[in-house]
Amino acid sequence: MTTNRRDFLTAAVTAVGAAVTPDLSHAHEHDHEHQAVPSDPTLRVKALESLLVEKGLVDRSALDALIDTYEHKVGPRNGARVVARAWADPAYRQRLLTNADAAIAELGYGGLQGEHMVVVENTPKVHNLVVCTLCSCYPWPVLGLPPVWYKSAPYRSRAVIDPRGVLREFGLELADDVELRVWDSTAELRYLVLPERPVGSEKLNEEELAALVTRDAMIGVGIAARRQGDLG
Amino acid sequence: MNGVHDMGGMHGMGPIQPEKNEPVFHEPWQGRAYAVTRAMGAWRKWNLDASRFQREQIVPVDYFRLSYYERWVVALVELMLKNGVVTPAELESGKPDPGSAKQTPPLTAEKVPILTSKGVPARRDVAVTARFHAGERVRARNINPVGHTRLPRYARGKTGTIHVDHGVFLFPDTNALFLGEKPQHVYSVRFAARELWGEQAAPQDSVYIDMWDDYLEPA
Numbered sequence: 001m002t003t004n005r006r007d008f009l010t011a012a013v014t015a016v017g018a019a020v021t022p023d024l025s026h027a028h029e030h031d032h033e034h035q036a037v038p039s040d041p042t043l044r045v046k047a048l049e050s051l052l053v054e055k056g057l058v059d060r061s062a063l064d065a066l067i068d069t070y071e072h073k074v075g076p077r078n079g080a081r082v083v084a085r086a087w088a089d090p091a092y093r094q095r096l097l098t099n100a101d102a103a104i105a106e107l108g109y110g111g112l113q114g115e116h117m118v119v120v121e122n123t124p125k126v127h128n129l130v131v132c133t134l135c136s137c138y139p140w141p142v143l144g145l146p147p148v149w150y151k152s153a154p155y156r157s158r159a160v161i162d163p164r165g166v167l168r169e170f171g172l173e174l175a176d177d178v179e180l181r182v183w184d185s186t187a188e189l190r191y192l193v194l195p196e197r198p199v200g201s202e203k204l205n206e207e208e209l210a211a212l213v214t215r216d217a218m219i220g221v222g223i224a225a226r227r228q229g230d231l232g
Numbered sequence: 233m234n235g236v237h238d239m240g241g242m243h244g245m246g247p248i249q250p251e252k253n254e255p256v257f258h259e260p261w262q263g264r265a266y267a268v269t270r271a272m273g274a275w276r277k278w279n280l281d282a283s284r285f286q287r288e289q290i291v292p293v294d295y296f297r298l299s300y301y302e303r304w305v306v307a308l309v310e311l312m313l314k315n316g317v318v319t320p321a322e323l324e325s326g327k328p329d330p331g332s333a334k335q336t337p338p339l340t341a342e343k344v345p346i347l348t349s350k351g352v353p354a355r356r357d358v359a360v361t362a363r364f365h366a367g368e369r370v371r372a373r374n375i376n377p378v379g380h381t382r383l384p385r386y387a388r389g390k391t392g393t394i395h396v397d398h399g400v401f402l403f404p405d406t407n408a409l410f411l412g413e414k415p416q417h418v419y420s421v422r423f424a425a426r427e428l429w430g431e432q433a434a435p436q437d438s439v440y441i442d443m444w445d446d447y448l449e450p451a
Binding site: 041042044045046047048049050051052054055056057058059061062063064065066067069070071074075110111112113114115116118131133134135136141144145147148149151152153154155156157158159160161163164166169170176177178179180181182183184185186187188189216 | 341420
């Protein structure tokens, strides 16, 4: 049933293709990574958007605003500020671990796909790793939209059965005496890892601390950079 | 449904491929696909669980062949057709059917910050008795529904411990099929890695899975 829809909008695509000059070279280059798709997604999505706008079902400026939000306003810098505050302020850290929604809202963050947050803390003896084996659940308000690898089959399949192997692939060798907790985001709770504060960061202010916090550290596939130069 | 989307524990998917300085969207169409899906969701003709279920129903060969946002577009088109939001003729021609009335979009640019900052909470403020409490031993039921479920296969029949009660949430299994929200408790359940995967797993490791009350039985 679904297969038949893959060539939806073929007629419309032809019409749109005549009217626009999309950057086909770039689109095709990307297609090769994912095998051939029936028709060019650029044209198909453009045709779909045009139809929906013409029917009055979507507002083009709303689409622009949504894209702008996740390209420029909401991303892992938000989460980094939360982590830095928790490192700098023990009372905040406590609030974050016991009532994450309220604590994150203190910094002005929250909302779509982060309505119900849980923060899990790394310690010298506990490491946390977040995955969504069933789809791509991820805490948008603090990390933005998920990277491709997080949504991909290799990560989703292995994070629960071979988490230490996954961490090794990210360059993180976990000692045998460290307990590894994997959090599978199967419900509407969204997880953020509070990484360990790097050794030697005692004199840094909150802003400098935030610069040490990587997105990967807040997923649990990395640790906070030890020096600013390490920040990937 | 026992689909390929439920891939926890599967082998053979290849190496993880992180990308340095990855852009939010690799190509403009991905951003448009993302935004169109969100904007159409604002009509409330379907819900998040129905969207997930629709993506799960993409046949396996396509699920793996299509890229992430292509799956979103395929599922969106299906949902729009099923709900009569667009017609097959409109999808063929790319033009509204003659005589169809132009509508007013519920999501405008001004409302985007409200949507993104308020979200769509799944928690429900209703009194429902919790059947389980922190520290209790539970078993994930061995159920195999053909509809939508958020109980991963790798946990079915396995025994764990209630870590924490998250409170009351709508139930995706019924919500996805428009059979009601059936609010119930969601628990974080700790499963020892060895309970799930056997002796190959490290003895101190565990997987925490969020589970609705209906997924659990006393152990």
